[in-house]
Amino acid sequence: MKVVILAGGFGTRISEETILKPKPMIEIGDKPILWHIMNLYSSYGFHDFIICLGYKGDQIKKYFSDYFLSHADVTFHLQEQKISIHQQNVEPWNVTLVDTGLHTMTGGRIKRIQKYIGNNPFMVTYGDGLSDINIQQLVDTHRTHGKIATVTAVQPVGRFGNLNISEDGSVSEFVEKPKGDGQWVNGGFFVMQPEFFDYLAGDDVVLEKEPLETLSENGxxxxxxxxxxxxxxxTLRDKNHLSELWNSNQAPWKKEIDQSE
Known part of the structure; x- marks a missing residue:
C-alpha cells in the first residue's frame, strides 16, 4: 500500500523556518520532519511513498537526489570518471516526487497523483505531524469496516494548564498539559479506497472540506x-518541543526499520 504525503503548503505559521525551506524539510534533530514521518510508516513495512510537492519542492527533490551518496562511503575515481560505493546505509524506500502545483489545495494535490495509485487502497498524511500511532492497526481497521475512508482521530494536548479550584479558592489539582476538552480532531493518517478520487473535483478542493464532509454525510x-x-x-514552539524530545531520546514516534524486508 502506497503512502501519500502532503508536502506542498507554504507553512506560513512557522515562517521563521519556511522563508528558507519547505515545511517538511524543517529538521527535528538532524533529520527533516519528512524523514521522521517516512520512518514511522517504513517501520511497519510500508516503504512506497508519493510526495506531493509545491512550495520550494525543488529542495525536497535535491534532498532525495543526494540521499544515496550522502549516506554511503564512496571513492571518486576522477580520471576514470567513476564512483565506487563501499558501504551504504539507506532505508528501503521507493520515493515518487510529484509537482502538484504551488497554490493547489490539499484535495487537489491528492487528485493530481491518482495515476501513481491506480485502483488500489492508499494512505495519506500531512508532512508536518508526528505520532506513535500503530500504522498496521490503522490499516487493519480500515480493511475491516469496508468504507471508503478512515481518518485518525486524536485529542490534542491543551495549550494551557488546568486548575481545579475549590470553593475556598484553594487549588485541588493542577494539570500542566491536559488533553483537550474531550473532542476528537482530525489527526491525519488517513486510509482511502481508490473510490475516494471520485470526491476530488480539481485543484481548488480542500481535503478537509467537501470530500470528507460528503463522505461523513454518506456514512x-x-x-x-x-x-x-x-x-x-x-509553530516554532512545536518544532522546538519535538526537537527536545528527539535529542533527549524520548521521542515516542521513534521506530526501527527492519532492513531485512
Whole structure:
C-alpha cells in the first residue's frame, strides 16, 4: 500500500523556518520532519511513498537526489570518471516526487497523483505531524469496516494548564498539559479506497472540506481513535518541543526499520 504525503503548503505559521525551506524539510534533530514521518510508516513495512510537492519542492527533490551518496562511503575515481560505493546505509524506500502545483489545495494535490495509485487502497498524511500511532492497526481497521475512508482521530494536548479550584479558592489539582476538552480532531493518517478520487473535483478542493464532509454525510467515513502521542509542527514552539524530545531520546514516534524486508 502506497503512502501519500502532503508536502506542498507554504507553512506560513512557522515562517521563521519556511522563508528558507519547505515545511517538511524543517529538521527535528538532524533529520527533516519528512524523514521522521517516512520512518514511522517504513517501520511497519510500508516503504512506497508519493510526495506531493509545491512550495520550494525543488529542495525536497535535491534532498532525495543526494540521499544515496550522502549516506554511503564512496571513492571518486576522477580520471576514470567513476564512483565506487563501499558501504551504504539507506532505508528501503521507493520515493515518487510529484509537482502538484504551488497554490493547489490539499484535495487537489491528492487528485493530481491518482495515476501513481491506480485502483488500489492508499494512505495519506500531512508532512508536518508526528505520532506513535500503530500504522498496521490503522490499516487493519480500515480493511475491516469496508468504507471508503478512515481518518485518525486524536485529542490534542491543551495549550494551557488546568486548575481545579475549590470553593475556598484553594487549588485541588493542577494539570500542566491536559488533553483537550474531550473532542476528537482530525489527526491525519488517513486510509482511502481508490473510490475516494471520485470526491476530488480539481485543484481548488480542500481535503478537509467537501470530500470528507460528503463522505461523513454518506456514512463512508470511519474514525480510528488514537489516544497516544500526536503533535503537529505548526509553530516554532512545536518544532522546538519535538526537537527536545528527539535529542533527549524520548521521542515516542521513534521506530526501527527492519532492513531485512
Amino acid at each position: 463512508q467515513l470511519v474514525a480510528y481513535k488514537h489516544s497516544g502521542f500526536w503533535q503537529p509542527m505548526d
